[in-house]
Amino acid sequence: LTQLLESYVSLKSNAFTDALAISGLQAARDALIPLYRQEGELAQHREKMAYAALLSGITLAQVGLGSVHGLASPLGAFYPIPHGAVCGTLVASATRINIHSMLAREPDNSALTKYVQVAEILCQKNFSKSAAAFTALIDLLADWTNELALPRLAHYGLQESGFDKVIANCRGNSMKTNPIVLADGEIRQILLERL
Template identity: 25%
Template sequence: MARFILNETSYFGKGCRVELANEILARGYKKGLLVSDNILAECGVLTKVKKVLDDANISYDTFTEIKQNPTIKNCKDGLAAYNKAEADFIIAVGGGSVIDTAKAIGITKNNPEFEDIKSLEGVANTKNKSVPIIALPTTCGTAAEVTINYVITVEEENRKIVCVDPKDIPIVAIVDAELMMTLPPRTIASTGMDALTHAIEGYITKGANTISDMFEIKAIEMIAKHLRGAVKDQNSIDMEGMSLAQYIAGMGFSNVGLGIVHSMAHPLGAIYDIPHGVANALLLPIVMEFNMSACIEKYCDIAKAMGVDINGLSKEEAAKAAVNAVRQLAIDVSIPQTLREINIPKEGIPKLSIDALNDVCTGGNPKDVTLEDIKKLYHIAY
């Protein structure tokens, strides 16, 4: 049996943020909490969204105190801001960190027994839907606007918790590539590789099915086509392509799960504050090599989607070509290739490995793993 959960409504295309006001007015909402971060406020992206709200005389308060790896404190502060505003809906403008925080705010507002946040880890037994969330992504990678997942850092334990809850999905997603145009190249690269990791892990995970495969293989094809150009000059065609590709990848993986690339990336973010996309991109080809024997047929599909001509190649050769294509894309967009480059101490590997093994994504990996397997992969990455 397979289950698929998607947004109630989604908009795509240059300038589609104008639909934000129409959705709010049509639904009869009275006052919003605009959740974002200080970087987006400083670079002018938030101003573009505020103009839509102001022109329509929509009332809102603003909350922007969110870290790149959001913490329990960020979520609790956001809930306090929501209550103080006496809001009845949330507008989330940002990348995964912002939208994940908005999900935690929305869920805990309507399920106060989970206000500690930690109890939401895994598949939480919440009873009520989140307060309404309208999500406007500003990065081309996380797809948080269409997923049922969110990730929060427990600072005192130096670990991330992955929360999975169908009740947290935003009711409206507004995917406007214009909101992504001011991103620095390094952020386009890391979030774009995050989207590729979502697509590849979603394609080979144990839970994959015909519907999710359809989304993921298309997302891989689009990312291979558009990411280099988006990083190089942020041209509108490639940015539009990436904005759509990351959403398509999210439609799939949200419903079928991920694997140990994410399991291993999460503690890198929790302990060392490494951007999630960088961690995923660095680990992806290494983990693909480990998983190859468990899904060699699908690797051939990945190779073709990455633009590799596999005519005349054996399955093993085509699979290796898929890994090489992914690694080359990461290199082309200037992703670090070793943990040493991002200042991860070798003595940190034992804790990283334990946390990765216990991560909720580990069970979805196409190949079963042990603690020693994960340690070895971290050492390869080092």
Template identity: 30%
Template sequence: MLHQCLVSVKKPFIKMVPVPQPTCISGRGKVNDIAKICKQLGVSKPCIVTDHVLMKLGLLDSLLQTLDDANIGYSIFDDITPDPDYEMVRRGVEHYQNHASDSVIAFGGGSPMDCAKAMAASVKTNKDVAKLPGLLKVHRRLMPIIAIPTTAGTGSECTVAAVVSDVDARKKRSITDPFLVPKVAILDPELMLGLPAQVTAETGADALTHAIESYLSGYANTQTRQWSVSAIKRIFSELPTAYEDGNNTHAREQMALASFEAGLAFTRTYIGYVHAIAHQLGAFYHVPHGRANAIVLPLVLEGIQQRDNARLTQLAVELGYKDSVHGSASSQFTDAVNALLERIAIPKVVKELQVEDIPHIAQQAIKEAFGEYPVPEVMSRLECQQLLEKLVELGVE
């Protein structure tokens, strides 16, 4: 009951805060529009935030050449590694200021996106990044942020959050503010061609988790549910193809659009227990976020389905499932999720998970979700521990 009261207090507050939507530019070769976009935004000295691997692979070559041809000066901060922490953001802020930058181009997966947005917030507020986690602590317009994802999963190109690791506390902290939403998102499937199958699978499962948890959220509305359903349909249809044929441009573009739609949805509805647990696995063991979500998702869905949850049934029906001799609509949907994850070779085990850590991980996950995430069903700490123990049991079998 207390959980419901807290959610009911926060829901109207969330509704009062408008969330902007970035301009979305989608299609093959659209990364080459970067100079035109910079000029439209009045940008002359962008700071490009990316990582060494993408630089080495040459994925930025076309973008950099386009900027060079347009005589737009830029600097490159490519020190990003998975799970950016406070210190990484601080180095990025120093780089931005030393180069007198006037904007940010976030190029890459979720880590460059998160770091870029946290850098922008720190620069504009003139506050150390460690003081920014929480709700509405940015509270001012940022410099233009142009987001160019190279994976289809995080949805960071259109969300209000930047997740940064607090190494000392072994926690992931979220800076949440509508001003963090990028001005423009460029979805270019050519940047995703040849992405490793495992990365394709894990990031795709991340987008699927966003879409499902958004639909099941107590904050969902007609628009967010439409985005969620559209994203899930695209993922069910195109993720196996993108996984099996990494050079299929159509599948890549459809997955990019699915990730964008899921991002639009969950940034307005919040998330749920899948993310709450996955965040702890990332903070404790550096398990990639998409993989952690994918492993936990079926177990959380199973718990929701067993309680005959009305929202899950509604989602299943909207996706075309019906009660039949094969089971209820919700059970058929849950089975379909499991089948998809098996097809893209998502593991059922968190190999890094240590039995002695389970009580603390469960405690932190429940603490993160309690009163914050408008979950469809309430999970106790004991239930969370039992869920995590299943992962260990699966590993032993």
């Protein structure tokens, strides 16, 4: 889910990868939580999640990712945190910071429109106002993070004293395709929210 979302709003996204990302987001939306709850047709849920995972691999290879994966690299290198756990635990906070930063500094950034589209896909609702879509998307991602009981970063040994080292090493390839260049303080806020 995180890979699909990040590739959809990537600076390098295109019509081909957008179509794949949308299809994958729809599949993940329909299967992730029911599969976790062990409800319904589990084989169909697993098939949809496998399909979403495949599409996310294709899209990330073509257009890159974003701030979550920029942080996942140093967090995984310096702490015993599984890649999926860091991606899941950071996605709501990183999405919020991305949106907030674009509204403040780049209100015409096309990724804002894409975040509205993601909100409509995942929430299965049309929004007449962008602000309502942003709130709904962030709330939904936070709700899923909580329901999936994704551990906070401190669970893996990260302390606030380690933030500088993580931030200094997070500006690799993934961070370069984030829809906005985040300041160190904004990256720190992502980490702090999930510490």
